[in-house]
Amino acid sequence: MVHRNARLTVTGRLILVRRILGGRPVSHVAKEMGVSRQCAHRWVGRYRVAGEAGLSDRSSRPVSSPAATPPETAAAVVELRSRERLGRDEVARACGISPRTASRLIAKAGLPALHQLDPVTGIALRASRRTQVRYERDAPGDLIHIDVKKLGRIPDGGGWRTQGPDFIDHHHGRDRKVKLGFDYVHVAVDDHSRLAFAQIPPDEKGTTCAAFLAAATDFFARHGIPIREVMTDNAKNYTVSTAFQTQLHAVGATHITTRPHCPWQNGKAERFNRTMQEYWAYRAPYISNQHRADALAPWLEHYNYARPHTACGGRPPISRVSPTS
Structure with missing residues (x-):
């Protein structure tokens, strides 16, 4: 050639x-x-x-490349990324290579970015073209992102995800076309440290959101983090609810809302929701809704105190909380 x-x-x-x-x-x-x-x-x-x-043209490839990544390591990177759908930093730590090398090997293998994959099946989806503007507050508590993530409830036995697409719950006379409703996962994420708190109340009414804000305030207070500002979307359960506004006043926090149709402004919560779905909600074939709910607290413990976070320099979120807190 x-x-x-x-x-x-x-x-x-x-x-x-x-x-x-x-x-x-x-x-x-x-x-x-x-x-x-x-x-x-x-x-x-x-x-x-x-x-x-x-x-004829000669190859420009050197005769030997002593610093090249061994083929078995490259294969391990591709296999781990494909099977576990981990980020480049986690793949790099697991395989003993640098994050940049992991990125290069993943790109060379033609694997799509994680945000282009379906969280359950791993099938590649259309890439998003939205450009995000990143920012970070100076100290823990300067801004807390709050959001609600709705997740479809899981029938007893696990439903079609564990039993197959033709699953029918004969005991309850129900098939997969019958909706079971949603779990409302309320989340609060600290903008600076990424320390996160989550609960699964029965709904997303204003009084429920107010109770969650009170619980989140207690959680962050136990880590020495006073809440100064709270960011939410423009849902009425935040902006109109007297209970939520009263709780904000009791906390002493200023309420900030995102612009309409701009969910990426609440990006820390949105990104946490995606991580939560990938590593908790859709990570295992749960056999019941309670089985999944029980797994939330252990996963949050791991996320806050053990899981390496890229924004925290490869350390868990708790590492960015002041040692005196």
Whole structure:
């Protein structure tokens, strides 16, 4: 295969060599063929050593690459990313390589970005083109992001996800087309440290949101974090609810809302919701709704105190909370 920027094909190189070996000056032939004298001398030299075979392009790959990633490590990176759908930093730690190397190997394998994958099936979806503007408050408690994530409830036995697409609950006379309702997962995420708190109340009414804010305030207070500002979307259970506004006043926090139709402004909560879905809600084939609910607290414990977080320099969120807190 000829180099894409080559001035001469193999045939052109052979013409150049024959003209020079026929007695014509190298500089004249080089000018006719549109190449430099050095290039002409190089092709003549290769022809004299290897004949016409010497006029083919050579690979630019070095003879040896002692610093190259071993093939077994590259295969382990691809296998771990495909099977566990982990981020590049987690893959890098597991395989003993740098995050940049992990990114390169993942890209070389043609694997899609995690946000392009369905959280349950792992099937690639259409990539999002939205550009996010990143920011971070200076201290814990400066801003708490609050949101509600609705998750479809799981029938006893696990439903079609564990029993297959044709599953029918004969005991209750129910098939997968019958809706079971939602779990309302209320989340609160500290903008600076990413420390997170979550509960599953029965609904998302204003009084329920107020009770969650009180519980979140207690959680952050136990870590020495006073809440100064709270960000939510423009749902009425936040903006109109007297109970929620009263609780905000009791906390002494200022209420900030996102612009309409701009959920990415509450990005810390949105990103936590995605992580929560990937590593808790859809991580295992739960056999009941209570089974999944019981797994929330242990996962939050791991997220806050053990799980490495990229925004925290590869350390868990608790590492960014003041040691005196």
